[in-house]
Amino acid sequence: MAWWQGGEVAAATVPAPRVGDEPELLAAAQAGDPQAAHRLGRLCAQRGDRAGARHWWERAASAGNVDSAFNLGIWHEKHGTLEEAVSWYERAAGTGDTEAAVNLATLLLEQRGDPDTARGWFESAARAGSRVAARRLALMCEDAGETPLAREWHRRAAADGDTSSAHDLGFLAYSAGEEEEAVRWWECATRGGHVEAAYHLGLLLQAGRDPEGAEAYFRLAARSEHPGAASQLGGIALAHADLRTARAWFERAAGAGRLDDQRMAGFVCVELGNATGASHWFGRAAASGDPEAMFHFGLLLIAEYGDLARGRHWFRLAALAGHHRAAVELGGLLSAAGELAEAQRWLTDPPPPGWDRAAEPELAARAELAAAATGRRGGVALAVPELTELLGTWDLVTRPLHDHADVVGWLVERSGLHASAVEYLASVRGTLVRPGNSPWPSPGEIDHVLATARDLRRRLGVR
Template sequence: MDEESVERIAARAAMHHAREASTGARRPGAPAPPARPAAVRNTVSGGSVHGPVIQADTISTVTIQAPAFPSAVPDPETWPVAENLDPVTFGVRPAERVPGRRAAPPYILRARDGDLDTALEQAAQDGGLVLVIGEPFAGKTRTALAGMADQLRGFRVFAPARGTDLRGLPALLNGRRGRYAVWLDDLDGYLDDGEGRLEPRLLAQLAALKAVVVGTMREDAYDACRAAPHGRVLDLARIVELAREWSPSEREQVFLAHDGDPRLADAARSSGPVGVAAYLTLSPLLWEEWWRARRADRHPRGHALVRAALDLARCGLTGPLPMDLLLKVHEGYADVTGLERESAEDALAWAVARRHGLLPLLVRVTGDTWRAAPILVEAAARHDELPAVPGPVWGCALETARTDPAYDYGEVAAAARAAFRRAADDGDTTALHSLGLLAESLGQGEEAEQWFRRAAAAGEARSAGRIGRLLAERGEDRAAEPFLETAAEAGDAEAATLLGKLLQARAERCFKAGARHGSPEAAQLLGDLRLARGDVDNALYSYLDAAWAQYEPVARSMGLIHLLWREHKVAEVWLRRAADSGDACAADFLDPLSVDTLERAVEFFQDDAERRGFDASNLGVLLEEHGRPGEARPWYLKGYEQGDAYGAFRLAELHKKDGDDAEAGTWYRKAAAMGHPGAKRAFGEAPEP
């Protein structure tokens, strides 16, 4: 007998001892095999949990006849004994695989074990049928096998395959001195109308030989068979009903067992009305269905949606998660392809469907918030094939934890740091960058810089951009430039802009030096830089230096600066000079120098004014400047509605001209809120509305 059987028998004995002590009843020991009479006249007897089955005082003559067909039943002496039956081999669905653990966790005592033991004790004495019924996944098979191991110790057990002709069993067992049982899991499969099924006469023959038949049935199958002619044998059964939902005392037995099996502990905590047995059985089934759904021809988006909730829970976000967050995260799994084949609606419907009518993969909490089913979260800790949480998912988790008071950001950050370190040790350079960002978010500037430098050295362009910015902020422009250039070449727009500004500043210093030492080209280029940033006066001085040196290319620049001052005649001279020197750009400015009519100007802006706020506001300015403020007002409003703060500013100015200071203040406030500098200056002068 194996170690589990010994522990199980000891536990059940302790439970029954406590029951006997409280009731005064004495439980007899396992019955000794009775002496077999020489005659075939036997006493058929029994009792029932719900009522009599075959009355104990009924005496009948049962004639055992050899069958007229050859028997395919193996020699009874080769049948295994009840206490050595492997649960999984004899019908128990395996729980989730855990290294070092058996496929079926240790048996936990159920509240109906006492009734089952009584029925099996009586059947061991008198023969007959004991039947455990209940809802699917109630644990019927495991409970019945555990009861057999306890109460039918020493019985040899035959578990026939479906369709086996059972009529030869009585003749095969007749005259043998051993004790025998027949195990019929899902009994309804042995009650059909075919020959050799279990029916009342066959059961009576087996009972006359003190053989025990033990079976299980789902409640719906039991009800269906009771209404059918072939279900009359159920009238003779001792029935034990088993509930799927476990009581608090049954759950407590899990923790009293001190076995330490994590599958049992998780099931006892999380199964709820589903019941521990169902939870253990469904865990591997749900996990397998979800994991295989990642294929492009199955439910890839549904898989990714559930995975997003599962990974966020692994990050520490075990509370309700908004669907927007799940949708954002689920798009980022590089190893899941074919998302476009499944809509988000279909994916959600697949994820929330209850498997076997009991458990979904994704659970709605309240409103549009969700969480991964606990059965998946608990199983994830035991599955090595599940990839580590990707860095971007950790980023979303950290961002959520930082803004949601329901979570402890420090705890999530600590878990993220450990995950990033493991990934970095495995050669993931993006994890080095993530460690830098994490340290930065915690105010650990020196540590952040160290991580960014390591990541940049490993080729991480984002980290190069970070280092470049840090150095630029400290005034170390030359040291920042190579880092910014690396980031800019990788597509970092901010790094490219900052690098351009640094190079522009360096270029200006170089042009100043060149102009100071007599280079007219440097003087012109210095003027262009100054003009670009609005320093018109100093730009002119630089252009004049180049002109006095008779540097011909400066002619176009001189023409442009006079255009800015509306000195069209002077500008035309300079631009004509440049055009005659072959400057095509200058020639374009000459034809024409400005827009001739209001109508042409309106056409110029109106082309894009309907969809671009700048042009809408500019069109309003054009109309207002030509004495048409009423027509300008709707264009200013359109510009504001399209995000142009200048439109709001111009509306404020119109209201101020009209003497409506309250409305002007409202629009100044709106423009200032959008960042318009003129509105910010004017807002203090405008009366409060």
Template sequence: MTWWHGEPEAAVAWPAVPMPRAPEPFPDESSEDDLLGAAQAGDTGAAHRLGRLYALRGDRSAARHWWERSAGAGNIDSSYNLGIWHEKHGSPDEAITWYEVAAGAGDAEAAVNLATLLLEQRGDVRGARHWFETAAGAGSRPAARRLALLCEDVGDGAAARDWHHRAASAGDLASAHDLAFMSYAAGEEGQARGWWEHAARGGHADAAYYLGRLLHADRDPEGAETLYRLAAKVDHPAASSQLGRLALARRDLRTARAWFERAAHFGRVEDQRMAGFVCVELEDPGAASHWFGRAAASGDPESAYNFGLLLIAEHNDLRGGQHWFRQAAMHGHHGAALELGTLRSVIGGPAPDPAPWNADQAVPMWDRPVEPELIARAELAVAAAGRRGGAMLRLTDLTEILGTWDLLTRRLREPVDVAVWLTEKSGLHAGAVEHLASVRATLLRPGTAPWPAPGEIEHVLATSRQLRKRLGLS
């Protein structure tokens, strides 16, 4: 099985200069005179081959001359080659003209290249869609995929699913992966699982990872681990992170450290922080300082706080600790704000600014543990909603929303209308609590409503924080 990291670039990024089709055998040098004589006598096949011979030598002008003579007499391969020639040499309008000739005669590759140029050079969505459909109808798998993506971009979801299905059924793993996401967003988890499995078996690392997240969301961590390992074989950083968390849950600290550090090397701040925590547990303060320091430099307040603690505990560096506590407190870290007050009484210095790290005014940080299946649902929602220029949601926000509801309701024993109960207990407006309940339901049961917009998430986050504060759980 061949594995690679993520989706093959060629599946989504359309090359500015397409590769020409596989050539027919070239005549050797000694046949040039015969070809020239035949071409001058009107043999279009000889003119085409002569053009290719000159192209191989690097004589671009001669190649173009003979292809134009051959194409003018109806040779489709020469028309296609002229399209490639003009595209390579910065003449897109001429390339479009020759691709139109070849595509109009039924050449599927020319139709794909023509559609690509119409879209990229002229923004002609209708023309591009027509030629992609022409090529896809002739059996071109790349055309079916590009047509599916084009349909997604213009909001034609039904057509997009149909073309992704055609491409995926013909072996396009990237379309199988996309089809899985579209199925998940529609609430069709069985379909999503099937397409992710299909793509993962073929070697699509992202598909293996997200199938693992779906299994994790369905409370099957053992099955998820198998998929994460497949994705991690090609250094999928998120898969390495999940393997670290599973090892940590088993208290296998050395394995957890190896996986977190593997993910952390990709610059993932959350994994740098987790690597720091595990190194503390393993009594390796030097490594812990390294990882906390890297994450703190990227703006992570929890890492800044812990880096400050280590600087003071291991090196008696009070000034350094104060600096990182200040960075953490500026982002609302309550523990860092308390440590700053203690340090000021020890080393002196000016009074802190009046508000930036006031715990009553700062945005409360969510630092409570959340069930792994809820985090998996939040991550699937982020990935599904953000496809093809969709809503850019933050995993931390969705995790806080789901975690807040779970925290506030997990001790309820009798069947109750939870939204009504929370409204009565908190005194918040019923509409705000119902909105929170609705967004939560969408995250946990996709397909019941469109994915929430970022503005909705802001409102629901505010409600979540007010609920925690009023119920004494901030």
């Protein structure tokens, strides 16, 4: 088999040529020795003589040397034409060369747009033991909706050490409601050093109410600078009232550009009495367009620095972005300043209040797992804030109910909503919390049930 060395091709099946070997190799190659011609082609390639390399590899390949045919496929992929590369790869792959089959399938899929023929070559290579081919085939099966076949090829790749396929198997199992299987594959991928698998395993353990296990995997992911894991550890430290540790973790996550964590770092700095730190993080998040950070930055500027002008500026930006409290605060400041016309506009018709409750850790984990699962393979990821609001609403409005045998009927009776609307909300919520019984909801479905959830809160008088 062959591989690139020094920008050209080298082979493992024959000794590497040396500069002093050229006369001997030339004589043997001219006498019809295909191995000598192959080695002479490699010597030409090492010297940058592309034409010479091609000439001798063609002589060797015509005499049956498979490595030369493979090298010519690579040569034409770099310097020649697609058709010639395909032709030489086909010649090598036809003899059972798995690397040639993988390269051929990749060209057919990505450059010629022939997925059916490509799939056949991937399958041939995968059955011959190619881990790369098994993974590519698994992904093609996923894209075609052939989930059982996808899982089988992912298993082959994962069994051969492909951690990405093990990670994918975890998601396929989670989406099917097989949480123990998801744990098994994410553990496998984590042992192989897959950081995302460690993080998602932490989320799954958190969703299953195993906070100690979740924390262990978050710490493992955080060692590799996973910003989501740092955020989770910040939340854990905050729950334990360890503000300094929480600040350190949130700042690590915030440094990766995560707006939520920049805002949380600001909140923790406020609790620690560090106005400078709070100003820095609120300011960064506000400048990136986060309405909640704009509002709190405005509060900080007024309360800590007495800067009414800049405070009003950020209140106005937050209010224009739909922040209810910012609109009310801005209206109050404008009234006090005698600017009654604008004050009246904000106070009379402020934006509606948004969802500002922190979700239970288990629900937040389910929301993030659902978003990650739907965002795989180029899918449209569901929005985590919307999912947490939906799950948090259901948790909030059903909390007074001791017997959940007829929760839908109870909510319909109390709210006056149509039973079908509440049943639909309950169904989507059930899929998010216990996936596998139904397909993941679409973004449009989430928008629909989120409107129902907000209407439900309004009718029940809860926020």
